[in-house]
Amino acid sequence: MSINIWIVVAGDPAVGNLIDTARSLGGQVCAAVVGSRVVADTVAAGGVDKVVWFGEPGKAPVEAFATAAADVIEATPGVVLGASRASDRVLLGAVAARLQAPVLTAPSSVSAEGDTLVVTRSIFSGIAEETVTVSGPVAVVLDGGPIPVANPAGGSALMEEVSAVTLGMTVVETHSSDFEQVDLGAAPRVVGIGRGLKAPGDLAMIEALAKASRSEVACSRPLAEGLDWLHKDRYIGVSGQHIAPEVYFAIGISGQLQHMVGVRGATTIVAINSDPNALVFTEADYCLVGDLYSIVPALTDALR
Amino acid sequence: MKIVVAYKWAPNPQDASVGVDGAVDWSRAKPGISEYDPVAIELARRLAEATGGEVIALTAGPKSVDASMARKAALSRGFDRAVIVADDALEGAGTTELAAVLAAAVRHIGDVDVVITGDSSVDVGAKMVPTVLAGQLGWPAVAEVTAVSGSDPAAGLLRVERAITGGTQVLEITGPAVLAASTDAAVPRVPGMRDILAAGKKPVETLEVPALDVPASGTTVTVTATARPDLKARKGQLIDTADPAAAAAELVAALRADGAI
Numbered sequence: 384m385s386i387n388i389w390i391v392v393a394g395d396p397a398v399g400n401l402i403d404t405a406r407s408l409g410g411q412v413c414a415a416v417v418g419s420r421v422v423a424d425t426v427a428a429g430g431v432d433k434v435v436w437f438g439e440p441g442k443a444p445v446e447a448f449a450t451a452a453a454d455v456i457e458a459t460p461g462v463v464l465g466a467s468r469a470s471d472r473v474l475l476g477a478v479a480a481r482l483q484a485p486v487l488t489a490p491s492s493v494s495a496e497g498d499t500l501v502v503t504r505s506i507f508s509g510i511a512e513e514t515v516t517v518s519g520p521v522a523v524v525l526d527g528g529p530i531p532v533a534n535p536a537g538g539s540a541l542m543e544e545v546s547a548v549t550l551g552m553t554v555v556e557t558h559s560s561d562f563e564q565v566d567l568g569a570a571p572r573v574v575g576i577g578r579g580l581k582a583p584g585d586l587a588m589i590e591a592l593a594k595a596s597r598s599e600v601a602c603s604r605p606l607a608e609g610l611d612w613l614h615k616d617r618y619i620g621v622s623g624q625h626i627a628p629e630v631y632f633a634i635g636i637s638g639q640l641q642h643m644v645g646v647r648g649a650t651t652i653v654a655i656n657s658d659p660n661a662l663v664f665t666e667a668d669y670c671l672v673g674d675l676y677s678i679v680p681a682l683t684d685a686l687r
Numbered sequence: 688m689k690i691v692v693a694y695k696w697a698p699n700p701q702d703a704s705v706g707v708d709g710a711v712d713w714s715r716a717k718p719g720i721s722e723y724d725p726v727a728i729e730l731a732r733r734l735a736e737a738t739g740g741e742v743i744a745l746t747a748g749p750k751s752v753d754a755s756m757a758r759k760a761a762l763s764r765g766f767d768r769a770v771i772v773a774d775d776a777l778e779g780a781g782t783t784e785l786a787a788v789l790a791a792a793v794r795h796i797g798d799v800d801v802v803i804t805g806d807s808s809v810d811v812g813a814k815m816v817p818t819v820l821a822g823q824l825g826w827p828a829v830a831e832v833t834a835v836s837g838s839d840p841a842a843g844l845l846r847v848e849r850a851i852t853g854g855t856q857v858l859e860i861t862g863p864a865v866l867a868a869s870t871d872a873a874v875p876r877v878p879g880m881r882d883i884l885a886a887g888k889k890p891v892e893t894l895e896v897p898a899l900d901v902p903a904s905g906t907t908v909t910v911t912a913t914a915r916p917d918l919k920a921r922k923g924q925l926i927d928t929a930d931p932a933a934a935a936a937e938l939v940a941a942l943r944a945d946g947a948i
């Protein structure tokens with residue numbers, strides 16, 4: 384591709400997938416990096432040709448640099464890639480607006496044919512796929528991927544520091560809570576629990592099943608957002624994690640599209656639900672109609 | 688304060704059917720106020736109650752977004768008035784185009800202090816309209832917002848709390864700004880009979896796209912193929928649960944036979 388390829392980085396260097404995708408298009412790859420110098424250095428060593436860095440952010444949140452990022456990219460517009468995280472979306476949105484560039488989400492493949500970009504992507508929560516060809520500036524939202532590994536041969540991209548006029552935003556408080564990080568994507572078996580669970584204390588029963596089946600515990604979105612029984616990292620679906628374990632146990636989960644799209648790659652799906660008409664049964668290999676409170680302990684015993 | 692809530696009148700893809708060629712048929716999917724938008728409306732009402740001011744409903748889409756049922760569904764949720772951009776040219780409009788139209792409508796409303804949106808729309812679900820909207824206006828944007836208050840409303844200062852990985856953060860923002868609510872930022876009030884009756888009397892301004900100053904995009908996007916995703920065939924094997932222990936044993940045996948555990 385002879386047109387410019389940009390990636391936007393919003394304080395989080397976990398952009399390995401953006402760099403790989405940008406590289407695969409075969410042009411010059413520039414990164415507009417908001418965040419600390421450490422982040423800029425990580426990206427610079429991770430396989431891009433050039434980094435534009437906006438300086439230490441101080442008390443300004445990443446989002447305060449949205450206009451500055453748009454200013455820089457507007458000078459040499461092209462294909463702009465950003466991660467699907469909240470702050471990354473803000474930067475990418477500002478760039479897309481400035482370029483009046485369409486935004487494409489959920490791509491399964493991004494490639495270049497001459498100067499046109501060809502994107503195949505999932506649409507409407509995964510009920511269909513479309514392939515589009517794009518000519519002109521465009522913004523693409525992808526999974527950020529891991530932190531890029533530094534080029535073993537050493538060497539780093541050219542870094543240009545630009546001074547930025549920031550938007551009027553200041554971080555006045557940050558509270559962090561401890562949570563156990565989990566890589567659901569790597570788990571061979573996952574026990575997913577939904578609103579069929581009546582009380583947070585009952586999670587012990589689910590954890591016992593997870594232990595007996597050597598699984599990780601995951602959930603539907605309402606359990607992580609709203610009920611707050613599990614960390615947001617653990618919910619599965621269109622806006623959460625996409626996983627493809629050997630076995631997924633969907634327990635007390637109705638099986639709506641927005642959840643199931645995240646587990647469609649599972650080799651085997653087991654569904655436990657008291658409602659014989661629950662949608663989850665239409666996408667399950669083994670269907671157990673009944674009360675999870677009697678089936679889960681029995682299953683845990685059988686696995687021990 | 689002048690608070691705008693940008694909401695969407697949209698169907699759930701769960702209720703759509705998809706042909707083998709990937710063509711999406713929405714005819715049996717009934718549109719509604721998009722699932723998470725009532726959360727944004729609730730945040731806006733709380734802010735208006737605390738600071739004084741009005742809450743204005745804003746939406747853009749094809750003519751159907753201005754149907755009387757659609758208007759009522761929105762206005763019964765506690766808005767003071769509505770601005771509706773209803774134009775069939777917006778059928779299937781992309782994120783950037785919709786955001787550009789919404790931005791033009793926000794400029795048309797004038798003197799807006801804050802625009803609040805839901806987390807994502809039920810149909811497209813890109814989570815990008817609020818951020819592109821902010822970009823069009825040159826305003827700050829924050830997503831995953833869990834609370835908002837006017838720390839000094841007269842000076843246009845907003846105190847915004849948002850969820851970050853493993854915690855929360857409080858920001859002070861010089862407005863105007865665009866805020867996308869997290870799905871659990873507030874529990875929306877359910878409209879009662881009185882709200883539904885009052886909805887019919889609220890002022891509504893309906894606009895078409897040519898009445899607004901909307902920038903054009905120089906990019907062309909051409910759909911060259913559509914497809915229905917290849918779903919794995921599932922066994923759908925029913926296991927009798929009359930005796931939970933026997934059901935568990937049967938499941939474990941089946942999973943072992945499959946080499947799954």
Ligand SMILES: Cc1cc2nc3c(=O)[nH]c(=O)nc-3n(C[C@H](O)[C@H](O)[C@H](O)COP(=O)(O)OP(=O)(O)OC[C@H]3O[C@@H](n4cnc5c(N)ncnc54)[C@H](O)[C@@H]3O)c2cc1C
Pocket residue numbers: 576577578579580602603604605606618619620621622623624634635636637638639640641642655656657658661673674675676722723807808809810812
């Ligand atoms: C834009 C958008 C994005 C979304 N993204 C996601 C996402 O990424 N992930 C996600 O999960 N959701 C997502 N959702 C929400 C999704 O549409 C569903 O609302 C949600 O997945 C439902 O969660 P659930 O199945 O736990 O709850 P419910 O739908 O309430 O289902 C609970 C189930 O438990 C069963 N049950 C009750 N008691 C028992 C019992 N004792 N024993 C056995 N079964 C029992 C019930 O029969 C029912 O089927 C999204 C929605 C929108 C609009």
